Amino acid sequence: MYQLAPLIARAVDLLEKVGASSGGMRARLAAAGAKLFGGLILKPSEEELRWAERILRxxxxxxxxxxxxxxxxxxxxxxxxxxxxxxxxDEFADYAREVYRYFKEHGVEEVITVDPHTHHVLEKVYPEFVDGFDIKVVSYMDLVKPTKANVSKVVIHDSCLYARYLDRYDVYRRMLDSVGVVHVEDPYVTGKAYSGCCGGPIESVKPDVAKEVAKIRVRQLARLSDVVITVCPICYVNLSRAGGNIKIFDLAEVIS
Amino acid sequence: MLDALAEVDKCARCGFCEAVCPTYNALRMRHYGPRGRLRMARAALADSSVSSLVLESLATCLRCRACELVCPASIRIVDVIMEARRRLYEDPRRVRRRA
Structure with missing residues (x-):
């Protein structure tokens, strides 16, 4: 999903500019325009592509x-x-069966995921919709042992999926602990129940509401540190759209 | 199997969920919070036609589950919203456009 993130950022900006939140003719025109000219107008910059590649490498x-x-x-x-x-x-169910077929054709027995959305659907949702789904799903966070970091004090913006669906709230905290990074905590900002969503999941439905949610989240995080660590490409994109005097890094940009 | 209507009816309308809902806090409109969304889900599950506000309400849930962790009745709020949304998308003609 990291490869998709720069493209998603472009698409959401475009949707917001054409007023897609209000629906109607303008939104339909934007959808038609994206279908026809998407390859050109949604093309991410070299810098954005390098960001995704750097994280994956x-x-x-x-x-x-x-x-x-x-x-x-x-x-x-x-x-x-x-x-x-x-x-x-229903569309997802058809699509998931195709993906499973592709995995089987290529002899895939285990998938290493690098983002929470992919991990959640493969581990928790595919078995509900794909008969006999037997592929093991493991997160890169469960496998790597980082030895150094290039930041010293941060605040963590949790992924809702990692924290509340996949029980990984402590996993990336332990990773940061292991390389001596201080993460500032406040139960009402970074607690498992109270850590706010970035707004990203509705960025294609209501980009203006998604941005408003992100602005509130950025204000909360900025009270604790001006260096914010995300663990999900969608969170990175949506929080980045909100502005504010913070620096946002993905976890895999700061540890190695 | 989820009995979505039974889940909706567990709601005592205490409003704890609204304190943690990101979309409610951004807009302060009841149909943008979990308590309102449960009422909207009831309409989507039980009524033959619904206002476009119902669609707007259900389509903007972030599925972040913050509400579920503070709900005293342990309502499966996100699952209810997902089920109601699925039923609406099955037959979008049920959604009345606002004048």
């Missing part, structure tokens, strides 16, 4: 260092998480 390096043997599919299929999360369940 760092994760691959950490996996290699930990002695994990893995490969990368040439045409890695998207998990379909967005379809499920936006409520298009």
């Amino acid at each position: 760092n994760i691959a390096n950490m996996l290699n260092k930990a002695g994990v043997q893995f490969g990368v599919l040439k045409d890695e299929p998207y998990s379909g998480a967005l379809l499920y999360e936006l409520g298009f369940v």
Whole structure:
């Protein structure tokens, strides 16, 4: 999903500019325009593409260092998480069966995930919709052993999925502890129950509301530190849209 | 199997969920919070046609589950919203446009 994040950022900006939140003709025109000219107008910059590549290369390096043997599919299929999360369940079910078929054709027995949306749908949702789903799903966070960090004091913006669906709230905290990074905590800002969502899941439905949610979240986080760590590409994109005097980094940008 | 209507009817309308809901806190509109969304879900599950506000309400849930962790009745709020949303998307003609 990291490869998709720069494109999502462009698409959401476009949706916001054309007033997609109010629906109607303007939103329909934007959708038609994106279909026709999406390859041109949604093309991410070199810098944005390098950001995604840097994160994925760092994760691959950490996996290699930990002695994990893995490969990368040439045409890695998207998990379909967005379809499920936006409520298009029947379409998701068809798509998931296709992805499973593709995995089986390529002899995949285990998938290492690098983002919470992919991990959640593969581990928790695919078994509900794909008969006989038997692929093991493991997060890179469970495999790597970072030895250094390039930040010293941060605040963590939790992924709702990692914290409240996948029971990984402590996993990335322990990783930061292991490399001596101080993470400032406040139960009403970073607690498991109270850590706020970034607004990202509705950025394609109501980009203006998503941005408002992100602005509130950025204000809360900025009270604790001006360095914010995200663990999800969607959180990174949506919090980045909110502005504010903070620096946002993905976890895999600051540890190695 | 989720009995979505039974889940909706567990709601005592205490409003604890609204304190933690990101969309409610951003807009301060009841149909943008979990308590309001449960009422909207009831309409989507039980009524033959619904206002477009119902669609707006259900489609903007972030599924972040913050509300579920503070709900005294342990309502499966996100699952109810997902089920109601699925039923609406099955037949979008049920949604009345606002004048």
